[in-house]
Amino acid sequence: MISLSWYLIFAAALFCIGLFGVLSRKNAIAILMGIELMLNAVNVNLVAFWRYVNPGQITGQVFAIIVFAVAASEVAVGLALFISIYRRRGTIAADEIDLMKW
Amino acid sequence: MSVEMIIFLIIAVATLGSALMVVTTKNLVHMALWLIVVLLGIAIFFAMLSAGFLAVAQVVIYIGAIAILLIFAIMLTQRTTQEAGSSFNSNWRWGILVSLILFAGLFIILVNWSGISTTPPNLDSRASVADIGVALVEPNAFLLPFEFASVLLLAALIGAIYVAWDRRKV
Numbered sequence: 001m002i003s004l005s006w007y008l009i010f011a012a013a014l015f016c017i018g019l020f021g022v023l024s025r026k027n028a029i030a031i032l033m034g035i036e037l038m039l040n041a042v043n044v045n046l047v048a049f050w051r052y053v054n055p056g057q058i059t060g061q062v063f064a065i066i067v068f069a070v071a072a073s074e075v076a077v078g079l080a081l082f083i084s085i086y087r088r089r090g091t092i093a094a095d096e097i098d099l100m101k102w
Numbered sequence: 103m104s105v106e107m108i109i110f111l112i113i114a115v116a117t118l119g120s121a122l123m124v125v126t127t128k129n130l131v132h133m134a135l136w137l138i139v140v141l142l143g144i145a146i147f148f149a150m151l152s153a154g155f156l157a158v159a160q161v162v163i164y165i166g167a168i169a170i171l172l173i174f175a176i177m178l179t180q181r182t183t184q185e186a187g188s189s190f191n192s193n194w195r196w197g198i199l200v201s202l203i204l205f206a207g208l209f210i211i212l213v214n215w216s217g218i219s220t221t222p223p224n225l226d227s228r229a230s231v232a233d234i235g236v237a238l239v240e241p242n243a244f245l246l247p248f249e250f251a252s253v254l255l256l257a258a259l260i261g262a263i264y265v266a267w268d269r270r271k272v
Binding site for chain 2: 001002003004005006007008009010012013014015016017018019020021023024025026027029030032033034036037040043044047048050051052053055058061062064065066068069070071072073074075076077079080081082083084086087092094095
């Protein structure tokens with residue numbers, strides 16, 4: 001059988017790749033995709049712990065469903081913001097959106 | 103090396119490789135397509151962890167809705183699909199450094215943790231979608247978080263419409 005460590009190390013690697021995307025991409029939509037990778041890594045952890053530690057309780061799966069809902073709202077609002085910014089400034093490069101940077 | 107382990111390794115390598123493609127590809131549409139491969143790999147992991155409902159929900163919500171929404175946004179905001187110049191900002195070396203340090207730290211903590219080699223307890227095969235459905239509407243279980251999630255989705259819906267509204271054309 002696969003032990004818990006495999007899932008946890010996989011999730012850690014996926015989270016770090018997502019973090020790299022968030023920290024170093026220029027395009028705002030690319031940053032959002034990095035956040036999606038990180039949220040998915042967290043979900044793998046939640047479901048793996050549910051399966052290996054306490055499969056009688058449904059908590060881990062419900063928690064993952066709530067994370068789905070949060071991720072969906074985050075993407076919807078984020079993309080609306082980017083479309084609005086693009087309309088006003090003609091770019092969504094994160095380093096050119098600096099109106100509030102003094 | 104059992105069949106399960108081989109399947110796990112193949113999926114894990116494919117998923118992590120696609121994730122690396124997501125964060126390094128210049129073409130944004132290709133990024134979104136690689137992201138779909140990653141999400142599919144995660145869905146397979148959910149199925150291997152016997153969370154069937156989540157595997158289906160992953161395909162429907164992430165691949166069916168979120169990835170398509172991302173592709174829409176890319177089409178609406180790019181003049182060309184290719185980004186001009188470098189697709190990384192000036193701090194990308196720090197990004198690599200921070201990510202590698204975090205991964206090394208997590209790896210060391212995980213390897214030294216005593217519960218790491220747990221094998222899964224036997225699962226009652228009837229523990230399934232029906233349990234999740236009951237748990238989500240049971241007042242003693244997760245009714246309140248469930249309602250909060252629906253209010254959050256409604257707020258996000260209204261907020262997204264309001265923010266993306268083009269006021270000049272009305």
